[in-house]
Amino acid sequence: MVPNDDKISQFQVALIVFLTPIGVGIFTLPSTLAKDVETNGWLSLILGGLVCLLEIYFICCIAKKYSPAKFTDVLKQLFGKFLGTIFAVIIFIYFLIFSALEVRLFAETTKMYLLYKTPLEYIIIPFLFLGIILARCGIEPIARFFEAVIYLVAITFILVFLLYLPKSDYSNLLPVLRIHPLKLLKGVEDSFFSFSGFEVLLLLFPFMRDSKKSFKVSAISIMLITFIYVVIFVQCIARFGVDYTKTLLYPTLSLIKSSDVPGAFIEGIEGLLFSLWIVLIFTTLAMFIFAYSVIAGDLLKQKEAKHIVILFLPAVYIVSLLPDNIASTFELVDKLIKSLGYFVILILPTLMFIVSKIKGERA
Amino acid sequence: MKRLMFVFLAMLIFAGCWDKIEIEDRIFVYGIAIDKVSNELNKSKGPFYEYVNENIEVTFLIPNPSKVVSGEQNVFENITVRAGSIPEAIEKVFKKQNRHLFFGHEKLLILGEAVLRDDKILKEIVDWIDRDPQKNRSSFVVATKDVKGIINITPKLEKLLVPYIIGTLKNQEEVSTLLNIDFNGFVSNFKVNGVAILPIINKVKDEGVIKNVFLIKDYKLLKEVDDRYIRGYSILTNSLKGGRKLFKYKDHVLSYLISNSHASLEAKEEDGKINFNVKVKMEGDIEDFILNEDLLKADIVHNIEKSIKEQFENELYETVRYFQDTGYDYLKLKDWTKKHQYSLYKKYEKNWDEAFKTAKFNFDFEVKIRRVGVVR
Incomplete structure (x- = not known):
């Protein structure tokens, strides 16, 4: 019997780290990588995954030391009250904008592929409300929801693999490693940020029933994500070739679109896959909403995260409608990642790790 | 709060209504044939660029469901319009047909020789298909010297023209001197390098015969190549x-x-x-x-x-x-x-x-x- 104490098990942690990063980024990833590193995207994905593992290692080391303490308290202990609060605010803003952009990109994609005439606002609002309903229930219902949908996701991926494996030209992946190291670094950067979402792990430790294996389980999750990303990249390149993939906006969706099921007993499989994909985006959104509510709750010394969730809902909605068009949305995503993203998922865990080591030695 | 939530959830149900099109209100385009009929430039100076010239002739090949059910012989309806570009052609179809064009099941794109000779129009067509997520990316692409002839063929063993042509193209597995090109294969090379190879189908007596291929270079027709080199x-x-x-x-x-x-x-x-x-x-x-x-x-x-x-x-x-x-x-x-x-x-x-x-x-x-x- 699983106790109903708003704590999550290690398996649920693994699921959260696995399902949160996979969101709308997966649609555009192959074309970004093809643009920057051509055929070597798989390598940069693996390297990006390794960097990600390193960050997770840092996070787990910090957590081991300060385990039951809340994240904002840890920040305050490490950097002092003033700096700690500022960092927490930055992370809060990051999660808020990120959830807004996630919703916007989801709505744009849905509008383009499924609901052509439905106003953007009407796609965003119900989706946000659904996210809120889940997020305000707390971490345990979220984790249980994740447990419920993982089978759907697994079926989706297996379907996709089976459909595309035999029909593509894998020689498109050649030449291997013929690339300038600096360019490869750019690819690693792209890939690393495609994992963004794993940083919710920072907040999860106070909610864990037992955090001993958290590094192991999240590492497995990240490896699985890397594997899925690599497969999708390889499939896109093998199907379309590097030069054409570059020109596509959503290569992953085009890949799904260009499927022809052997035997052709069903057609238009993309509708099915797309609806399953919405679940993936929803998991990301629910987790991000929960993440910002936790931080804001700590900052405002408000114990009930429920109310915080709704308090900032208008902000999420407004930010999601800020960009004028799809191009400026992508620009904003880029800006967010280049500024806040760097800080939150790359610099902060490293900094926390270093400071905790220094402080630990002193103690 | 719960009631409020209920109201908001109700929005979920109604959100789909904007895109509601009944299936009997759709025209399922099965094939598109495009030919160029004149060379005029759009000379309009004012703010109105519509309906100025009619450079291309677009034919939408559409199966008529009621005819299919009743087992009639020729169940394809051709809707032909002349327009300056394909979006304009679609607009013109809406002006004379009550149903909505739907391209999700498009299986065949027939390009006339004159279209292939005009890089501007060809680029426009390719971009139009490539850009719209609704279009079927695995549809076949063929060239022809005689669009009118092709679309008026009555297949002998099939009810529909498009499956007839597609079936013939798929015989690549049986004939070594035949090529079939799907849109994915066509567009990737065409877009990046401006080159492509397209099989030619022509009407000979009352049948569509695939013979020779067109080479495309710099986004337009270069020459015809004999079957023997395929x-x-x-x-x-x-x-x-x-x-x-x-x-x-x-x-x-x-x-x-x-x-x-x-x-x-x-x-x-x-x-x-x-x-x-x-x-x-x-x-x-x-x-x-x-x-x-x-x-x-x-x-x-x-x-x-x-x-x-x-x-x-x-x-x-x-x-x-x-x-x-x-x-x-x-x-x-x-x-x-x-x-x-x-x-x-x-x-x-x-x-x-x-x-x-x-x-x-x-x-x-x-x-x-x-x-x-x-x-x-």
Whole structure:
């Protein structure tokens, strides 16, 4: 019997780290990588995954030391009250904008592929409300929801693999490693940020029933994500070739679109896959909403995260409608990642790790 | 709060209503045929650019569901409009038909020769299909010299024209001198390099016959290539799926049914030229032979193999020479070199066409006859 104490098990942690990063980024990833590193995207994905593992290692080391303490308290202990609060605010803003952009990109994609005439606002609002309903229930219902949908996701991926494996030209992946190291670094950067979402792990430790294996389980999750990303990249390149993939906006969706099921007993499989994909985006959104509510709750010394969730809902909605068009949305995503993203998922865990080591030695 | 939530959730249900189109209000476009009929430029100076000229003629091939059900013979309806561009053509269809055009099941794109000669229109069409996520990316693309003729064919064994043409194209598996190109394959090369190969279908008497291919270069038609070079092209690009080769043996023209072919390339540089060594392994059966002559002897089979091998090699030399004369590397060797011999590729990348023209080729066929039928 699983106790109903708003704590999550290690398996649920693994699921959260696995399902949160996979969101709308997966649609555009192959074309970004093809643009920057051509055929070597798989390598940069693996390297990006390794960097990600390193960050997770840092996070787990910090957590081991300060385990039951809340994240904002840890920040305050490490950097002092003033700096700690500022960092927490930055992370809060990051999660808020990120959830807004996630919703916007989801709505744009849905509008383009499924609901052509439905106003953007009407796609965003119900989706946000659904996210809120889940997020305000707390971490345990979220984790249980994740447990419920993982089978759907697994079926989706297996379907996709089976459909595309035999029909593509894998020689498109050649030449291997013929690339300038600096360019490869750019690819690693792209890939690393495609994992963004794993940083919710920072907040999860106070909610864990037992955090001993958290590094192991999240590492497995990240490896699985890397594997899925690599497969999708390889499939896109093998199907379309590097030069054409570059020109596509959503290569992953085009890949799904260009499927022809052997035997052709069903057609238009993309509708099915797309609806399953919405679940993936929803998991990301629910987790991000929960993440910002936790931080804001700590900052405002408000114990009930429920109310915080709704308090900032208008902000999420407004930010999601800020960009004028799809191009400026992508620009904003880029800006967010280049500024806040760097800080939150790359610099902060490293900094926390270093400071905790220094402080630990002193103690 | 719960009631409020209920109201908000109700929005979920109604959110879909904007896109509601009843299935009987749709026109399922099965094929699109595009031809260019005039050369006028859009001379409009004012803010109105619509309905100024009618350069292209677009025909939407649409199955009529009620006719399909009642089992009538000709169930395709052609909706033809003249317009300046395809979006305008679609608009014009809306002006004369009550139903909505739906492109999700589009299976065939027929391009007239005149369209292929006009790079501007061709680019527009390709971009229009490529951009819209609704379009079917695995639809086939064919060229024709006579769009009107093609769309008015009444297939003999099929009810619908489009499956008839697609079925013929899919016979690539049976005929070695036939190519079928789907939109994915067409657009990737066309968009990036401005080149493509398209099979030609023409009306001969009352049938659609696929013969020859068009080469496209710089986004427009370059020339027509005879069927005889297609097998060589397929062998070199490893896209041969089946078919046969007729060969000469003792004054008889006999048939070798190819069941498997694999070409492996090697490239070397020799005195400023690229030297391609092509090894082809081929398996197949003998389909017909001379009556009452015993074929089932190892040395006879070996002789025939040798003779087929020589004839294949000659065919490939001819084919390569022909493509070298066109001035562009349609044989995808640039791609191959980039993938497998990157340093060589880097060296010749800038003037690849020249390098391809002067490249030398050596062919080495390994032809195997696996079966000879049930007669000795």
